[in-house]
Amino acid sequence: MSDTDQPLNEVIKPRLGVSACTIGEKVRFDGGHKQSEFLLKELAQWVTFVPFCPEVKAGLGVPRPAIRLASIDGQLRVIGSKKADLDVTDALVFASDELVEQASDLTGFVFCAKSPSCGMERVKVYLQSGDPLAQTQSGIFADKLMKCYPAMPCEETGRLNDQLLRESFLCRLFSYARWQTICQNGLTAAMLLDFHQRHKMLLMAHSERHYRQAGPMLSDLKAQPLTELAERYIQLVMDGLRVVATRKKHTNVLMHLQGYFKKNLEKVDKSALTEMILRYQQGLLPLTAPLEMLKHHLRHYPDSYLQLQYYFQPYPEALRVQSVI
Ligand code: SF4
DSSP states (O other): OOOGGOOOOOOOOOOOEEGGGGGGGOSSSSSSOHHHHHOIIIGGGGGGEEEEEEHHHHTTSSSOEEEEEEEETTEEEEEEOHHHHHBHHHHHHHHHHHHHHTTTTTTTEEOOOOOOTTTSSSSEEEESOOOEEEEOOOOHHHHHOOOOOOSSSSEOOOOOOOOSHHHHHHHHHHHHHHHHHHHHTTOOOHHHHHHHHHHHHHHHHHHHHHHHHHHHSSSSSTTTTTHHHHHHHHHHHHHHHSOOOHHHHHHHHHHHHGGGGGTSHHHHHHHHHHHHHHHHHTSSSOOOHHHHHHHHHHSSSSOOOHOOGGGOOOOGGGGTTTOOO
């Protein structure tokens, strides 16, 4: 199936890797969990969770002594928070390598924040004496996974409470799921171009810079092997979608879309659409208001390019982040 054959409202279920404790599994050092409301109450029905716990995989048991990152003789180690002579670095590195290999078919990953194994960023690093350093970094497993699969959409639970970051993650997750589907069907040059066509406005809403780079990248599909080009292309798209889409950027895209109707719409309808976009820009309306009006006009004046744009529905409607954008 080519990307063009996928209707906008067809939802592909991403395989979402998660730190097991974030979906309620009692695998933390104290036998508890760190359940995320967003994951369990909102996202669960739209994805298939694939839980990972690197510390359990490393054989550290539940419950187990708390551990933390430490800089010892210039090397990053994982030691006991209370027992500095407990060093579990080798077991954790080995387990993480195995889990990273098993993650190759995932669409994305949500990590548990602050963990020395799963934290995506800003995990504290200590001296052996227990004094904290200014330096922070990613947890051992998270670091390996993100380096092995740089295009894979990753986030951590705390950051997903930020509406703009959540919106960016959902766009990346479901776009990457669509990408995986066409790759599984045997990527062709035509499929790559279809995918690009359908994600143009979405990419523009997040990062005009990446949008402007993506087109030229695909201008000569014979200049290099398709698989290499595809790898560079999807990395660029995922980097672009990681940039948050603000009201200002959405307004630019909405104005751009409005231009497609300039020949068809009556003056009064054109003014109403412009006014709605401006009211959205001022924060008086949610994004869905001008989007619904554009969709309404699209039903009356069909345009094959616009009708295929995932900008209108980048991920399931029920997940739409309303409050900020
Ligand atoms: S290692 Fe990761 S999954 Fe396991 S308890 Fe710690 S944060 Fe949760």
